[in-house]
Amino acid sequence: MPKVLPKTIKEIAEAVDGELNSDSFAAVVIDSIASSPDTSTLEDIVFIYEQKYIKNYANIKAKAAIIPLAAKEKLPPLPIPVIWAKRPRLVMKKLLEFLKPSIYSPEKGKHSTSVIDSLAKVDSSVSLGANVFVGPSSKIGKNSVIYPNVFIGANIEIGENCIIYSNVSIYDYCKIGNNVIIHSNTVIGSDGYSYVTEDESNLEKIRKGDVNLNFARQIQCKIPTIGNVIIEDDVEVGANTCVDRGTIGPTVIGAGSKVDNLVQVAHNCKIGKDCLIVGQVGFAGSVELGDRSIVGGQAGFADNLKLGNDVVILAKAGVHSDIPDRSVYMGMPATPYMEHFKKDKAMKRLPRKTEKLEEQVKALEEKMKLLEEKLGVGV
Numbered sequence: 454m455p456k457v458l459p460k461t462i463k464e465i466a467e468a469v470d471g472e473l474n475s476d477s478f479a480a481v482v483i484d485s486i487a488s489s490p491d492t493s494t495l496e497d498i499v500f501i502y503e504q505k506y507i508k509n510y511a512n513i514k515a516k517a518a519i520i521p522l523a524a525k526e527k528l529p530p531l532p533i534p535v536i537w538a539k540r541p542r543l544v545m546k547k548l549l550e551f552l553k554p555s556i557y558s559p560e561k562g563k564h565s566t567s568v569i570d571s572l573a574k575v576d577s578s579v580s581l582g583a584n585v586f587v588g589p590s591s592k593i594g595k596n597s598v599i600y601p602n603v604f605i606g607a608n609i610e611i612g613e614n615c616i617i618y619s620n621v622s623i624y625d626y627c628k629i630g631n632n633v634i635i636h637s638n639t640v641i642g643s644d645g646y647s648y649v650t651e652d653e654s655n656l657e658k659i660r661k662g663d664v665n666l667n668f669a670r671q672i673q674c675k676i677p678t679i680g681n682v683i684i685e686d687d688v689e690v691g692a693n694t695c696v697d698r699g700t701i702g703p704t705v706i707g708a709g710s711k712v713d714n715l716v717q718v719a720h721n722c723k724i725g726k727d728c729l730i731v732g733q734v735g736f737a738g739s740v741e742l743g744d745r746s747i748v749g750g751q752a753g754f755a756d757n758l759k760l761g762n763d764v765v766i767l768a769k770a771g772v773h774s775d776i777p778d779r780s781v782y783m784g785m786p787a788t789p790y791m792e793h794f795k796k797d798k799a800m801k802r803l804p805r806k807t808e809k810l811e812e813q814v815k816a817l818e819e820k821m822k823l824l825e826e827k828l829g830v831g832v
Contacts, residue, residue: 457552459484462517462534465498468551469544471519471536478534483517486552490515502541519544558598559583570607582619594631606642612686624698630686630708638693641684645697645720645738647676676700678720685709691716691732700738707744725762743778752787 463479466472473479487493490506490513499515501507507524510531517534525537538544559582567585569575575593582601587593591605594613604622605611612631617623621635624642635641650671658666680699684706690696691714696704699721706712707726717735718724724736725744734748737756742748746760749768760766761778771785781790788796824830 456485456554457483458554460552462498462536465548465551466536469519469536469538469547471538471544472522474531474535474537478517481517481534483552485516486548487515500541500545519548559600564601588625600637618692624682626681627683627698628681628703629684630688632687633684634689635684636690636692636694636714639690640695641690642682642698643695645676645678645700647678647700647720647738648673649676650674680704680721682706685726688712694718713750719756731768 459482461479462481462483463473465483483498485496485498487497487499490499490501493499493513493515495514495516497515498517498519499513501510501513501518501520506513507520507528510518510520510528515533517536518531519536519538519541520528521541522537522539536544559580561578561580563569563575563581564583564585566583567581569581569587570589570591572589573587573591575581575587576595576597578595579593580598582599582603584602585599585605586603587605588607588609590607591609591611593599593605593611594615596613597611597615597617599605599617600619602620603617606623606625608626609623610628611617612629612633614631615629615633617635618637620638622640623629627642629641650673652667652671654671655666658664678698678700680702682696682698683703684690684696685708687709688706688711690706690712693714694712694716696706696718697720698704702721704718704720704722706718706724707728709727710724710730711728712718712730713732713734715733716730719736719738719740721739722736723741724730725742725746727745728742729747731748731750733751735753737754739757740754741759743760743762743764745762746764746766748766749770751768752766752770752772754772758772758775760772760776761780763779764776765781766772766787767781767783767790769785770783770787772782772787776782782788783790784793
């Protein structure tokens with residue numbers, strides 16, 4: 454199991470605001486965490502918060518356990534160290550922060566191979582790794598950490614306590630708030646996917662219902678994007694994600710939102726505050742997503758849509774129309790959650806209904822044949 458910094462069980466209990474089952478275990482040392490109860494060993498501390506594991510705790514091999522406080526009165530005394538926790542999932546966050554081993558981070562100051570333009574302003578507390586480039590008139594705030602091979606263009610503002618991992622590229626005029634984390638290979642501020650043809654394009658015709666299409670070559674002329682990207686405070690952006698700059702005006706990711714790996718945020722999108730965007734989601738241009746909304750993996754959005762606050766879009770949904778506040782949608786095309794399940798149930802019943810209908814039609818045909826024979830019809 455993953456090795457961590459060795460700590461006594463008493464130190465761990467104090468760090469996570471938990472209650473140790475017995476002081477006699479206080480000196481027990483923990484240096485390994487199980488990824489799940491099923492794979493735990495006699496060397497690990499393990500989280501037990503699912504009911505199926507709580508019921509069968511005696512079969513779990515572990516050196517120590519973290520169990521919900523609500524189960525304390527339901528279980529007999531346990532022979533191993535136990536930390537009773539009000540919310541074990543939150544305890545996991547605190548525990549991993551407390552026990553995580555140190556990882557590489559650039560030293561404070563400028564690496565000898567980094568290049569800072571003479572017009573840039575980089576706080577003396579900033580850590581700049583090898584081969585970082587900071588362009589003219591850009592600013593980096595206190596205690597931010599910039600890993601090797603990061604490109605920061607001109608007129609960029611990066612706030613305090615940010616972490617920008619290796620190979621991130623940030624184009625000109627983008628603004629990044631405080632406490633922002635951007636993971637490797639992400640691109641912030643690339644051009645939007647905006648083109649126009651000299652004559653009316655086939656796409657424009659199709660949108661109007663005109664099927665008289667032009668099959669000759671149509672040259673796509675690039676529309677310049679002169680806007681920027683604004684990433685507000687406390688945002689985290691995963692690896693290999695692309696956030697395009699606005700055509701005119703900004704593309705915005707609201708404060709506290711968490712964007713996973715391999716996400717596409719197109720030009721002029723507005724992602725609300727405290728949103729969760731899971732991997733491989735794609736937003737076309739000018740989509741507005743309200744605050745506290747959740748988007749499951751591989752969901753896709755057509756352009757110019759407006760989605761309300763507290764919306765949940767389930768995985769692989771295809772969204773083609775606006776969605777009101779406090780809605781749950783799924784499917785392709787996306788429909789309200791309960792409506793989708795009603796349709797799904799109806800589709801699953803369809804083969805049985807078809808089979809029954811065929812039997813009824815066959816019986817009816819036989820009756821008609823007998824009736825025709827009696828009436829002498831068709832003889």
